[in-house]
Amino acid sequence: MTTLREREGGAPARKGAPRPSGTASPSREIRKQAAATPWLFLAPYLVLFIAFVLVPIVFGAWISLHTWDYTRPLKPFVGLENYAELFRSGSGQFTNFWGSVRATGIFTLFSVPLLLTIPLAVALLMAKKFPGRNFFRAIYFAPYVLGVAVVAVMWRYLLDNNIGLVNYYLGLIGLPDDIAWTTSTPAAWVALVGVTVWWTLGFNAVIYLAGLQDIPSELYEAARMDGASPWQQFVNVTLPGLRPVLSFVTLTTLIASVNMFGQSYLITQGGPGRETRTAIYQIADTGLRNFQMGSAAAMSYVLTLFLICLSLVVFWLFRERKDAR
Amino acid sequence: MSSSVETRTPRGAGPAEKPQRRLQPRTVLKIVLLALVALIFVSPLIFMIVTSFKTRSEATAIPPSWIPNPFSLDAYKEILAPGTNTPVLRWFANSMLAAIIHSALVVVTASLAAYPLARMNFRGKKIVFAVIVATLLVPPVILVIPNYLLVSELGWLNSLIAIIVPTAASAFGVFFMRQFFISLPDDLEEAARIDGANRFQMFTRIILPLAKPAMATLALLAFLGNWNDFLWPVYVLFTPEVQTLPPGLSTLQSANAVRYDLLMAGAVIASLPVLALFVFLQRFIIEGVSRSGVKG
Numbered sequence: 117m118t119t120l121r122e123r124e125g126g127a128p129a130r131k132g133a134p135r136p137s138g139t140a141s142p143s144r145e146i147r148k149q150a151a152a153t154p155w156l157f158l159a160p161y162l163v164l165f166i167a168f169v170l171v172p173i174v175f176g177a178w179i180s181l182h183t184w185d186y187t188r189p190l191k192p193f194v195g196l197e198n199y200a201e202l203f204r205s206g207s208g209q210f211t212n213f214w215g216s217v218r219a220t221g222i223f224t225l226f227s228v229p230l231l232l233t234i235p236l237a238v239a240l241l242m243a244k245k246f247p248g249r250n251f252f253r254a255i256y257f258a259p260y261v262l263g264v265a266v267v268a269v270m271w272r273y274l275l276d277n278n279i280g281l282v283n284y285y286l287g288l289i290g291l292p293d294d295i296a297w298t299t300s301t302p303a304a305w306v307a308l309v310g311v312t313v314w315w316t317l318g319f320n321a322v323i324y325l326a327g328l329q330d331i332p333s334e335l336y337e338a339a340r341m342d343g344a345s346p347w348q349q350f351v352n353v354t355l356p357g358l359r360p361v362l363s364f365v366t367l368t369t370l371i372a373s374v375n376m377f378g379q380s381y382l383i384t385q386g387g388p389g390r391e392t393r394t395a396i397y398q399i400a401d402t403g404l405r406n407f408q409m410g411s412a413a414a415m416s417y418v419l420t421l422f423l424i425c426l427s428l429v430v431f432w433l434f435r436e437r438k439d440a441r
Numbered sequence: 442m443s444s445s446v447e448t449r450t451p452r453g454a455g456p457a458e459k460p461q462r463r464l465q466p467r468t469v470l471k472i473v474l475l476a477l478v479a480l481i482f483v484s485p486l487i488f489m490i491v492t493s494f495k496t497r498s499e500a501t502a503i504p505p506s507w508i509p510n511p512f513s514l515d516a517y518k519e520i521l522a523p524g525t526n527t528p529v530l531r532w533f534a535n536s537m538l539a540a541i542i543h544s545a546l547v548v549v550t551a552s553l554a555a556y557p558l559a560r561m562n563f564r565g566k567k568i569v570f571a572v573i574v575a576t577l578l579v580p581p582v583i584l585v586i587p588n589y590l591l592v593s594e595l596g597w598l599n600s601l602i603a604i605i606v607p608t609a610a611s612a613f614g615v616f617f618m619r620q621f622f623i624s625l626p627d628d629l630e631e632a633a634r635i636d637g638a639n640r641f642q643m644f645t646r647i648i649l650p651l652a653k654p655a656m657a658t659l660a661l662l663a664f665l666g667n668w669n670d671f672l673w674p675v676y677v678l679f680t681p682e683v684q685t686l687p688p689g690l691s692t693l694q695s696a697n698a699v700r701y702d703l704l705m706a707g708a709v710i711a712s713l714p715v716l717a718l719f720v721f722l723q724r725f726i727i728e729g730v731s732r733s734g735v736k737g
Contacts, residue, residue: 153640154557158569161554164610169576172587179586186590241475246468248476254723255479259486261719261726263669265687266708269694270489273701279501281488314485319730326731375580378671382691396582396672403586404676413586420583427578 180413187407198414209402213415215390216398217422219380223394224373226309231369232362235317239324240354253325257318264315264378271311272298272383304384304392311379316372320365327361328354363434367427374423395419493517493706500702516706520693526681527696529707532689535601536668537714539685543605544663548656551614556644558615559622560630570619577612585673592677603677604670604685614659620732621655622648658729661722668715686711 287293403412
């Protein structure tokens with residue numbers, strides 16, 4: 117305490133003490149400090165951020181302009197050749213890359229709509245207070261705290277062709293009981309999408325639920341007074357009220373789906389053939405198993421560009437409706 | 442609501458009846474329905490736990506049993522035995538060590554960085570914050586190849602530090618802590634300033650004690666994220682002794698394709714700490730997640 121007083125002296129304290137009412141708030145004073153102070157606070161984070169986020173973003177682009185085999189001493193500069201190869205039909209990388217983009221596309225196309233609607237239904241069911249609500253919320257959220265490795269290893273057992281629980285119960289209710297969930301399509305897609313929905317629906321439901329609770333109940337009362345049916349209330353009160361949350365959930369779900377990796381790596385091993393090998397899987401394997409890092413980096417930039425375009429579309433979609441209102 | 446209110450207004454009398462405590466049939470129906478769905482929903486997890494206590498043959502028996510008979514610890518004994526190529530105990534220790542250090546690193550760096558971004562005025566503040574937030578939208582895959590080379594250059598390949606440090610620059614963490622610091626009253630630091638405290642003292646003595654719940658939440662989320670991370674550890678940790686549980690489970694799976702008793706025991710061990718954290722700190726985790734969504 118004494119050193120504290122000595123170092124700063126009494127002057128700044130006295131300066132801040134008398135404040136004319138209504139004018140400069142104390143926070144104005146408090147926000148003045150030595151120029152270096154904020155940067156000292158920021159320094160530890162910025163060191164990590166620059167070294168492992170900013171520099172890699174630029175370094176990755178540099179790598180993508182080379183034939184970069186990590187195990188060889190020479191890394192010749194090839195310009196945009198790695199990118200050109202991705203767009204030249206018939207080249208080795210062309211089929212592999214676009215095959216994997218197709219797999220990611222299929223997965224995204226089916227998982228995103230399910231992950232937007234099912235959690236919303238769950239959240240709507242739990243929007244009103246009732247005994248045990250927090251318990252149910254926790255149950256639906258629980259799978260999300262598990263890692264993809266646990267989830268995938270567990271489901272590979274449940275989906276086992278011969279002794280799996282899923283096929284056993286399907287058989288009991290008179291459905292085919294010999295579906296090869298992990299080694300044939302389209303069953304493998306049903307499995308991958310299903311597992312992902314089971315795993316992550318609680319995350320979206322919890323976010324929806326928080327959004328629903330932010331909608332003022334007076335809006336519902338007013339709608340009811342006007343004689344709005346539950347469906348009309350949903351369309352005219354709930355959905356508009358959820359707009360910011362909807363755009364957040366859409367964006368995060370989309371990004372997560374495009375980044376799908378572990379489920380396919382552990383449940384189907386990318387099979388049958390390469391059919392469920394996703395883009396991330398392909399990039400990681402090309403770069404970190406085959407050490408064709410230039411190619412892999414180029415792929416990751418193309419994929420990122422895709423994702424940024426998709427994100428912009430989502431932003432635009434949600435903004436547009438807002439204007440129309 | 443107190444019961445005296447209920448006794449004063451006779452049931453069914455008067456239009457001013459307050460919301461009843463009694464459950465409507467519809468609510469009961471809803472609860473029953475939700476409970477049924479919830480039971481089916483968690484049944485895979487229950488079956489995973491049940492199977493981990495089965496013998497090797499019972500784990501693949503048809504029809505599947507929901508109660509192990511006999512109740513067996515063989516699977517655990519086998520995977521926890523020393524001297525295997527799949528040292529589950531070692532993976533557990535590695536995962537724990539990495540997740541704890543990582544989470545501490547995230548909380549310290551993110552809180553320090555978020556403070557000036559929330560409560561100081563300085564040149565460059567907007568740009569720094571915008572750049573940090575923008576990277577939230579950068580898919581992590583773009584960092585995988587360059588960071589692999591960086592980590593290899595630093596001599597970190599195949600060691601735990603590779604999964605502790607590079608992922609610790611958490612843009613989410615900074616965003617999350619900044620939101621919290623902004624929500625604190627404006628004149629909080631004033632008293633400390635009168636006492637002659639410097640910025641760092643204001644931060645440690647006034648702001649941090651108030652920020653404990655937010656820091657705990659961030660620590661939890663960072664711990665979970667690191668504990669569960671899969672892609673990065675799979676590629677940067679290659680020998681069994683340095684692996685963590687997620688890549689370890691993958692190794693276990695390729696070594697014992699149909700030994701489901703072992704695989705489920707491994708999966709249970711890998712989920713035990715996170716499920717325990719979830720059971721006890723459920724509120725923090727769920728509220729942390731939902732807060733990030735609504736504000737984001």
